[in-house]
Amino acid sequence: TPDKQVWNFGAGPSVLPRAVLEQAQAEMLDYQGTGMSIIELSHRTPEFQALQDRLEADFRRLLSVPDNYRVIFVQGGASTQFSGVVYNLLASRRAQQLPRADGAATPVVDYLVTGGWSSKAAEEARKLGADVNLVVDSKKTLGAYRGVPDASEWRLSGERAAYVYYCANETVDGVEMRVPPQVHPDVPIVCDMSSDIMSYPVDVSRFGVIYAGVQKNMGAAGLTVVIIRDDLLERTPAADATTNTSPRFPSTYIPLMLDWTVHVKNGSLYNTPPMFSNYITALYCAHTLAEGGVTEMERRAVEKSTLIYDAIAASSGFYRCPVDEPYRSRMNIPFRLREEALEKLFLQGAEARHMRQLKGHRSVGGIRASVYNALPVEAVHALVAYMHEFRQEHQQ
């Protein structure tokens, strides 16, 4: 046991429930009587298969995933799915049958760019050769990634789009969209939920694809979960070719490890999985269920984030949150002080009080308090008390 209580406000990989870490520690030398640790065991053993089955079942239960959706756990981080989405969805039967604009290599794909992560995803689609339409480009319209432009300003492509892509929670910028955008009913919605999955109930049936790296609210880095509606895995014979016949995108061949159907067919065990991540993620999902599931996680997220936003609001401008109110994230709360030197001082004081990893992302600076599911409310009380104390000392 550490001799001091450390509060981890890091944005990812993030704080894990203490109970999960303790269980992992207790069985690390002997997993369920095997005499080995879970990370030494073959992924083809009944013990590991049971763990994998439990992981998928608990995950499905937590998010009430309907039966017509597949759930796969894959490697490469959420970033790998920036490309995975493009390859797989452009190969889908629906996309193959859509019209293309004159000279375009692919049907149009719609992206809402509301922060750093969706910007990277849109850029990857463009580099792969997809016909990318920016429905929203918040930085251009609003001057910064500080919200989402009014729907009247969106430029959706309607039913011609192969999919509409957005990021539910922009981890760097603190912009969250907990409700999917209104789009043509035939167009599948794709969502990157890496940093707010498991923090509120989701109506999965409104989505074509949801994906998330597990390392914030549900596990240890190494796995990405992808939820895919069955019909999006259907392909035309041409799209399911086994050889690449085109020197450029859209390739008729999807690289093996990017191909969702490979992982679906193999129950996410096509090759050696990152065992430790599967293990911790299974423990974390079971723990979340035992704690009351995503409804309880939402209650906690509201409680914790409100404490911080209220402290900012009550600071007479000493602390400033750059994000427009309706889009303020419950997971990542960025705020600024009047000058960088003061922010540095704030971070030093936080460190001295064992509050860790509060520095804003290197691309935006400032402070960022991430309050993921496993962060106890006591940590937030400590932060808010410190914010108050620091203001008393430095407000002019």
Ligand code: PLP
């Ligand atoms: N998408 C979001 C919203 C993220 O927060 C992150 C990482 O922080 C990523 C994608 C990239 O995830 P990974 O590091 O697993 O590739």
